[in-house]
Amino acid sequence: MKWSLKLGRFFGIDVRVHFTFLLLLAFIGFVYWRATQRVDAALGGVGFILALFACVLLHEFGHALMARRYGIKTRDITLLPIGGVARLEKMPENPLQELWVALAGPAVNVVIAALLFLWLRLTGGLAPVDELAVTGGSVAQRLMIVNLFLVAFNLLPAFPMDGGRVLRALLAAGIGRRRATAIAANIGQGMAILLGIAGFLYNPFLIFIAIFVFLGAQGEAGLVEMQSALEGLSVHDGMMTRFRTLDAAAPLSLAVDELLAGSQQDFPVLAGGRIAGILRRNDLVRGLKEGRRDATVAEFMCRDCEAVQESAPLRPAVEAMQARQCATLPVMRADQLTGLLTLENISEMITINATLESRRDTGR
Secondary structure (H helix, E strand, O other): OOOEEEEEEEOOEEEEEEHHHHHHHHHHHHHHHHHHOOHHHHHHHHHHHHHHHHHHHHHHHHHHHHHHHOOOOEEEEEEEOOEEEEEEOOOOOOHHHHHHHHHHHHHHHHHHHHHHHHHHHHHOOOOOHHHOEOOEOOHHHHHHHHHHHHHHHHOOOOOOOHHHHHHHHHHHHHHOHHHHHHHHHHHHHHHHHHHHHHHHHOOOHHHHHHHHHHHHHHHHHHHHHHHHHHOOOEHHHHOEOOOOOEEOOOEHHHHHHHHHHOOOOOEEEEEOOEEEEEEOHHHHHHHHHOOOOOOEHHHHOEOOOOOEEOOOEHHHHHHHHHHHOOOEEEEEEOOEEEEEEEHHHHHHHHHHHHHHHHHHHOOO
16 A cells, blocks of 8 residues: 555564554644643553554454465555555455454454453453543553444444445355345445434544445445456456567667557567566656666566466456556467457456346347
């Protein structure tokens, strides 16, 4: 994620913090200082938020480590002002597996709250809830209550939050993943609208959560629709067959000419007649910014976008493209370059196929 700082690597997963989270800490410190006029209170407030987000981080590790049990890796975990985001390579498609992955995060918060409760009971530190305040009271008890709130909030059926994923998993067991996603996404967007209204009336912070939920539900529903549309297709079905190539020894100036002459954005690069990489539009622009117009294409091409065979299933190929952030892949038949697979062309294919299917269903 852009504008994020890497804090470290734990359990093989990178942990990052978004710069807006640092702004949140500064804001919390100011609020505590303004309320008490004491530096130690401001530091205590910041410390409480850090402890809270440590619980959020453990929540995300709950998801990540449970997903690992099913062979799904986590790219990274990023802390944001609205919470944490664990970027799994994908969600399990098996409903039972998705259910356990979704519940693993809230389960961590339940365990944290239970441990804090036991500690408070053993030490006699439990106090009436009405004696607690935002800026005062037992830190352990406030943290316990916040963890219980996190459990309740995350289990709201607002897809793609944890509760929404639980709802989809339960629905998918009976009606299939595609329909279950559509229903869960509609419910999630409805709840997002209610959260937005509550945000306008009571707490503006809820507006940001509402936007996150609404867009997340929309994006997840679109992803599942795309996956469904790609089932049963091969790379050959989605590839472009009209394209231009570049020689690895050619200058970037030639790539500029080719870019401006047509609509192609990324170019397969050949060396000795064999595929050597892809010169992406962004790589070309980077070279021009560095004043390297006469540099060779080979110096700026991407070597990480591996070729795919045209007989391979289309869906895994697209998922690999998204995971590696490669918008274009060269398509091969044995050792011969026969086409290009681009996310843009696949999107166009899905749109056309959906339109044709709709016309068939209406009998036109």
